[in-house]
Amino acid sequence: MDALVDPAAHGNAGLLAGLEALRAVLTGKSPVWAATKALVSRLSGKTKIIIVLLLILGLLLGPVLLVVLLLALVVAAVVAAVRAAAK
Secondary structure, rough: OOOHHHHHHHHOOHHHHHHHHHHHHHHHHHHHHHHHHHHHHOHHHHHHHHHHHHHHHHHHHHHHHHHHHHHHHHHHHHHHHHHHHOO
């Protein structure tokens, strides 16, 4: 297996992720986690920082978007109730 991994380590990140996933399956571990770790290990420092910042931004904006969605649903319910009462 190492004969396959060594060339992949210096080449395509997708191939390396696939081989790590295969290795994880053969050892009884999670292939998704192994492939993710292999892909992240091949990223540059700048890319890793950008991904972390995007995750933080998503976590911060997620609740805000949920509140906006709930407010829109409340407004839609009020409008529907007013229209139903007017008929």
